[in-house]
Amino acid sequence: MKYTIAIDGYSACGKSTLAKAMAKRLGYRFIDTGAMYRMITLYFLREKIDITDECAVAGALNGLRVDFVPGSNEALLNEENVETEIRGRAVSEMVSPVATISAVRRWIVPQQREMGKEGGIVMDGRDIGTVVFPDADLKIFVTASMEVRTERRLQEMKDKGIPATREQVAENLVTRDHIDSTREDSPLRQAEDAIVLDNSHLSLEEFIEAGMVLVRGIP
């Protein structure tokens, strides 16, 4: 039996780290849906799309293919590897407004469902357990303290050579969390049947093991 596992939560709380590690252990496909919204945003920025113009947004989506490098999970926008560029400040500051656009969500959600239609997938995002896979076999809602999240995201950006200060990172997380949880279409919220995993005080190994315990407990 190949399960569908949905992982949601606020920005930079460790969702993708958990999803990637669980997918590896289970031999499942891992999909970072945040990367998909980031690719769309990068494309809109490059093409200077006015996101308040519905026609321009619809036209831009027609020229767009978002995918992942097979095997490495790196972001592929119209065949170009954009993994580093989508993690930079310009995209991080624009992605939440872009993700509020219903036309964007209507375009991307069916693609996400298609990726998971045969199960054997760990998908992370904001609306996976509530909208994309409401019937997922396991739903995890990840949380962590603001300090831990800021430190982690800062370190991640440093590792990738992307310049940012602690203040900029913290401000971006607060702003995105606010936009993501108050938008009308598919707001970030914990699904009723999701299990909360707070990893503020867990080592990486303990965090992954806590996720795997939940998988073993699927009835």
Ligand code: C5P
């Ligand atoms: O996961 P990450 O922080 O890379 O996501 C970037 C942004 O994409 C989020 O802040 C949110 O606005 C949007 N997003 C979303 N729905 C998802 C995944 C991400 O709206 N399923």
